[in-house]
Each structure stands twice: as structure tokens, then as C-alpha cells.
Amino acid sequence: MDCKTSEPRRGPRSEDTLPASAASAVKVVIVGGFGVGKTTLVGSVSEIRPLTTEETMTQAAVGIDDIAGVERKTSTTVAMDFGRISVNRHLVLYLFGTPGQERFWFLWNGLFEGALGAVVLVDTRRLEVSFDVIGRLEDRGVPFVIAVNAFPDAPVHSTAELRAALDLHDSVPVIHCDARDRGSSRDALMTLMRYLHTLATANLEPQ
Amino acid sequence: MSGEPADGGTDRIGRRGGQWEGGPERLYVVSAGRGARAARPELDLVTLIVARGEPGPDCRPEQAAILHMCDYPLSVAEVSAYLRLPFSTVTVILAELLDSGRIEARAPLPAATLPDIEILEAVMHGLQNL
Ligand SMILES: Nc1nc2c(ncn2[C@@H]2O[C@H](COP(=O)(O)OP(=O)(O)OP(=O)(O)O)[C@@H](O)[C@H]2O)c(=O)[nH]1
Ligand SMILES: [Mg+2]
Numbered sequence: 001m002d003c004k005t006s007e008p009r010r011g012p013r014s015e016d017t018l019p020a021s022a023a024s025a026v027k028v029v030i031v032g033g034f035g036v037g038k039t040t041l042v043g044s045v046s047e048i049r050p051l052t053t054e055e056t057m058t059q060a061a062v063g064i065d066d067i068a069g070v071e072r073k074t075s076t077t078v079a080m081d082f083g084r085i086s087v088n089r090h091l092v093l094y095l096f097g098t099p100g101q102e103r104f105w106f107l108w109n110g111l112f113e114g115a116l117g118a119v120v121l122v123d124t125r126r127l128e129v130s131f132d133v134i135g136r137l138e139d140r141g142v143p144f145v146i147a148v149n150a151f152p153d154a155p156v157h158s159t160a161e162l163r164a165a166l167d168l169h170d171s172v173p174v175i176h177c178d179a180r181d182r183g184s185s186r187d188a189l190m191t192l193m194r195y196l197h198t199l200a201t202a203n204l205e206p207q
Numbered sequence: 208m209s210g211e212p213a214d215g216g217t218d219r220i221g222r223r224g225g226q227w228e229g230g231p232e233r234l235y236v237v238s239a240g241r242g243a244r245a246a247r248p249e250l251d252l253v254t255l256i257v258a259r260g261e262p263g264p265d266c267r268p269e270q271a272a273i274l275h276m277c278d279y280p281l282s283v284a285e286v287s288a289y290l291r292l293p294f295s296t297v298t299v300i301l302a303e304l305l306d307s308g309r310i311e312a313r314a315p316l317p318a319a320t321l322p323d324i325e326i327l328e329a330v331m332h333g334l335q336n337l
Contacts, residue, residue: 023255051288054294200327
């Protein structure tokens with residue numbers, strides 16, 4: 001019996017429900033700077049329209065205006081877009097797009113915990129945004145692949161140049177992709193899975 | 208442009224030098240009176256939630272909404288999105304529902320160090336069929 005029938009029903013459309021047999025889920029993180037195509041990639045391969053979940057953080061603000069020792073708090077809310085792929089009747093893959101800038105890293109604790117790996121979306125016009133992200137993933141031991149999103153006005157670098165600029169371990173795959181294209185986005189995910197598979201079979205520590 | 212936060216393209220380029228600033232605490236937005244239990248099961252963004260039954264007359268609107276939308280499995284992230292509530296708020300409500308046995312939580316597959324090969328093969332197979 002409903003507690004409150006006036007409330008409109010919220011939840012997935014019937015075509016967006018998972019089968020009752022869905023037993024467990026895994027996740028992959030799509031990480032990159034603003035406007036690099038995270039949501040686009042998620043949307044290209046997702047079986048549902050991308051949804052948004054929010055997280056909020058407060059932090060004591062450190063600043064020169066902290067006279068009198070009064071602690072100010074700043075609050076940051078970050079929206080994360082995500083999508084879903086039903087792998088089979090039992091297993092579901094979720095894809096989370098998250099901003100790569102350092103100030104959003106508070107999101108990362110829960111997000112990367114148990115994640116299979118990450119796709120780092122790189123915009124060659126702002127390569128430096130990826131530096132911190134890559135360092136952070138390496139520190140956390142999260143395996144990742146690099147997907148270079150092709151924007152028309154972006155400088156073209158060879159894979160070797162990119163590898164050098166990003167200081168990547170030789171084994172880290174670098175691919176070019178168009179996040180707007182379903183096949184291309186799927187290939188990026190597939191590259192990550194193959195890479196993870198190689199790591200798992202070789203039982204190597206990701207670098 | 209004006210007022211927009213600088214987007215990385217500043218002088219902060221030292222990539223391995225970037226220090227993680229001592230783990231800022233997450234804010235658990237807890238509405239009045241909804242104390243979180245100490246021994247709360249870990250809820251991940253991709254923990255699948257399934258209702259164990261219809262909402263009773265005693266439950267609050269957001270609890271009822273969750274029980275309705277989880278008649279089939281739904282991830283915590285999706286519950287958060289459909290309720291338009293932050294993840295940390297949703298986990299508090301879900302913990303209460305778990306405590307009272309009204310929902311079941313299906314934990315994500317652990318990827319302790321490296322993911323299981325069988326999981327990866329299943330995912331690759333699934334992607335091939337996209
Ligand atoms: N040319 C080209 N444009 C793209 C590609 N991927 C995304 N775009 C465009 O870039 C713009 C930003 O894409 P989003 O997917 O919103 O980027 P985002 O990373 O989610 O952005 P934020 O969430 O705002 O940080 C959109 O207009 C996309 O159509 C790509 O591979 N090639
Ligand atoms: Mg986005």
C-alpha cells in the first residue's frame with residue numbers, strides 16, 4: 001500500500017529496467033577535462049539515456065582571508081553522468097564520466113574502488129589537463145587506456161609524441177576515438193578490456 | 208569566460224608533483240533525525256538494489272519511491288539519479304531500508320587487484336554484441 005499516492009512515480013521507464021536476474025555490476029570510469037567528450041562517449045554506448053548522480057563535499061576553505069581563525073567552509077557539488085550496458089542476464093556494466101581536475105578528486109575514493117579500469121579521454125588542445133589525472137591513476141594503481149578524442153581544430157600528434165608527452169608506460173594502449181560514434185566508443189572500451197585481460201593473464205602490476 | 212574556474216590550463220603542470228591534499232572528508236548529508244547506523248553495509252555506486260516487497264503505510268515518501276523503483280534491480284547510482292538526491296544521501300536512506308529488511312543489496316563484483324578474467328571475457332562478449 002502506498003504511503004503517499006499523490007507522489008508521481010519516479011524510476012526507470014519500463015524499457016530501462018534490468019532483468020530480475022541481474023546479480024552484480026561492474027564499473028568503468030571515463031575521466032578527462034571539461035568538454036572532452038565524457039558524456040558523449042557514455043551516451044554513445046549506453047543502453048539508457050545518460051543519467052546524473054551528484055555528490056557534495058564540504059571542505060574547510062584555506063585562504064588568506066581567514067583572519068580571526070574563523071573557519072569557512074566551501075561546498076562543492078559535482079554531477080557525474082553515467083550510463084549502463086547489460087553485459088548478459090546476470091552482469092551489468094556501468095560507465096561513469098568524471099571530471100579529471102584535481103579539485104574533483106574527492107569523488108574518486110568511492111568511484112574508483114572496485115572499478116575495472118579507466119578510459120582517459122584526452123583533448124590534444126589541452127594536454128596538460130591529463131597530466132594530473134594520469135599521475136593519480138598510476139598512484140592508485142588503476143589500469144587505464146588513453147583515448148584521444150579527435151576535435152577538428154586540435155593539433156595532430158603521433159602516438160609516439162603523445163606517449164612521450166604523457167610519459168606513458170609502453171604497455172598503456174593509446175587509441176584515437178570519436179566519442180560521438182558508437183563503434184568508436186565501443187572500441188575504446190574494448191581496448192581497455194583487452195588491456196585488462198592482458199594484465200590479468202600476465203598477472204602484471206599495472207604501471 | 209568571466210567567472211569560470213580555470214580549467215587546468217594554468218601554470219600547475221608538474222604532473223607527478225600534484226599532491227593529494229590529505230583526504231578531505233565527505234559530507235554525508237543527513238536530513239534531520241536520520242541517523243546513519245554505525246555498522247552500515249558498504250554501498251557502492253553500482254550496488255544493485257532490489258525491493259523485498261511493497262512499501263508499507265509506515266514508510267516515508269522517498270523510501271516508498273525507492274521500493275517502487277526497485278521492483279527490478281537498480282544501481283544506487285540510478286536510484287540517486289531518479290530521486291535527484293546526492294549519492295551520500297541516498298546511501299543513508301538505503302541503509303535504513305536494508306536495516307529493516309525491505310531491500311536486498313547485490314554487491315558489485317570485487318576487482319580486488321586485477322579483475323577476474325571471466326568477468327572481462329563476459330564484458331568483451333557483451334561489448335561485441337552492442
Ligand atoms: N569533434 C568531436 N567532438 C566531440 C567529440 N566528443 C564530444 N564532442 C563534442 O564536444 C562537446 C562536449 O562533449 P561532452 O560529451 O559534453 O563533454 P564532457 O566531457 O562530458 O563535458 P563536461 O561534462 O562539461 O566536462 C559536445 O558538443 C560534443 O558533441 C569527438 O570525439 N569529436
Ligand atoms: Mg559531461
